[in-house]
Amino acid sequence: MTKAINGKVVKGLGGLYCVRTAEEGAPFLFSCRARGLFRHKDEKVLVGDLVKVTYDDSDPENTAVIDEVLPRRSCLIRPPMANLDYLFCVIAAARPAPILETLDKLLAIAEHHGVEPIVIVTKADFGEEESKKYTDLYRQVGLRVFCVSGETGTGVGELRAYLDGILREGRSAAFAGASGVGKSTLLNALFPHLCLATNTISARIERGRHTTRHVELYEVGEGANPGYLADTPGVSMLDFAHFDFFEMEDLFDAFREFRPYLGKCRYGDCTHTGEGARECAIARAVEEGEIAPSRHESYKKLWHVLYTKKHTYQ
Ligand SMILES: Nc1nc2c(ncn2[C@@H]2O[C@H](COP(=O)(O)OP(=O)(O)O)[C@@H](O)[C@H]2O)c(=O)[nH]1
Ligand SMILES: [Mg+2]
Numbered sequence: 093m094t095k096a097i098n099g100k101v102v103k104g105l106g107g108l109y110c111v112r113t114a115e116e117g118a119p120f121l122f123s124c125r126a127r128g129l130f131r132h133k134d135e136k137v138l139v140g141d142l143v144k145v146t147y148d149d150s151d152p153e154n155t156a157v158i159d160e161v162l163p164r165r166s167c168l169i170r171p172p173m174a175n176l177d178y179l180f181c182v183i184a185a186a187r188p189a190p191i192l193e194t195l196d197k198l199l200a201i202a203e204h205h206g207v208e209p210i211v212i213v214t215k216a217d218f219g220e221e222e223s224k225k226y227t228d229l230y231r232q233v234g235l236r237v238f239c240v241s242g243e244t245g246t247g248v249g250e251l252r253a254y255l256d257g258i259l260r261e262g263r264s265a266a267f268a269g270a271s272g273v274g275k276s277t278l279l280n281a282l283f284p285h286l287c288l289a290t291n292t293i294s295a296r297i298e299r300g301r302h303t304t305r306h307v308e309l310y311e312v313g314e315g316a317n318p319g320y321l322a323d324t325p326g327v328s329m330l331d332f333a334h335f336d337f338f339e340m341e342d343l344f345d346a347f348r349e350f351r352p353y354l355g356k357c358r359y360g361d362c363t364h365t366g367e368g369a370r371e372c373a374i375a376r377a378v379e380e381g382e383i384a385p386s387r388h389e390s391y392k393k394l395w396h397v398l399y400t401k402k403h404t405y406q
């Protein structure tokens with residue numbers, strides 16, 4: 093008999109999706125393909141999607157298919173996930189040294205898509221000074237920052253308590269960041285039952301190899317209505333010229349500490365990319381130490397990429 097059931101996509105690999113269901117009397121996990129219909133409409137099923145699956149319970153072969161993707165609360169291209177509530181953007185205090193421009197892009201993407209960004213500085217055991225520097229920088233931005241070491245366990249308890257508080261009622265979070273910063277190691281320290289594969293770093297280039305090759309959601313938390321946490325493969329470039337993360341007009345609002353200054357520049361059409369502190373309220377805030385210079389630099393680079401894209405392809 094053909095049956096329909098709702099579930100959540102927890103993994104997707106090579107067109108095969110793993111769907112988790114919570115309904116009584118139905119199988120717990122389904123392995124299914126998406127109905128051809130989606131591929132024609134250029135719609136993609138993403139990890140985190142709530143979907144409607146149909147299956148024949150008398151069929152010994154696994155023939156479950158995803159028939160429909162339910163409306164999404166949020167949708168990201170990098171990491172490719174739907175219905176995320178929190179994006180933990182992970183950098184290492186050192187080895188590898190963070191590329192703040194990439195972190196700022198990731199934060200801006202989350203911010204624009206209504207996913208709450210949170211910063212984690214890992215490998216605190218490698219450099220107290222560096223971890224304090226990055227922690228202070230992003231607290232000044234107005235974000236929640238956790239400073240941890242997956243190796244020694246510093247800060248892990250505090251982060252675990254925070255995760256336990258937010259990850260319930262189906263809410264979900266993902267760890268994202270460059271390869272080798274220690275995402276999988278930290279997830280294992282937080283939730284030892286996950287047993288995720290980690291990678292030893294290459295001493296020569298001081299950057300990890302990509303061990304985690306796909307996005308996968310894990311159920312965490314107690315009770316009948318748990319939450320989900322995802323490990324993701326390393327993000328590297330976040331190429332705004334190639335991907336449609338957001339438009340130039342959306343950039344103004346994606347740097348949250350800029351917001352109080354918007355509308356206060358001398359000219360209404362200020363792009364906040366000039367150097368003049370007399371004309372631009374953002375430049376003035378940078379000069380007065382209210383906004384970090386590195387954040388303004390990231391903003392300016394992004395503005396130029398988005399400007400060029402807009403005037404080249406439209
Ligand atoms: N010293 C130190 N090394 C760490 C820490 N976290 C991870 N590592 C090491 O960094 C390397 C990459 O870790 P991994 O978790 O695979 O990084 P991922 O690519 O972000 O998932 C491994 O060799 C880990 O042992 C940490 O907090 N301190
Ligand atoms: Mg990993």
Ligand SMILES: [Zn+2]
Nearest residue numbers: 357362364372
């Ligand atoms: Zn301005």
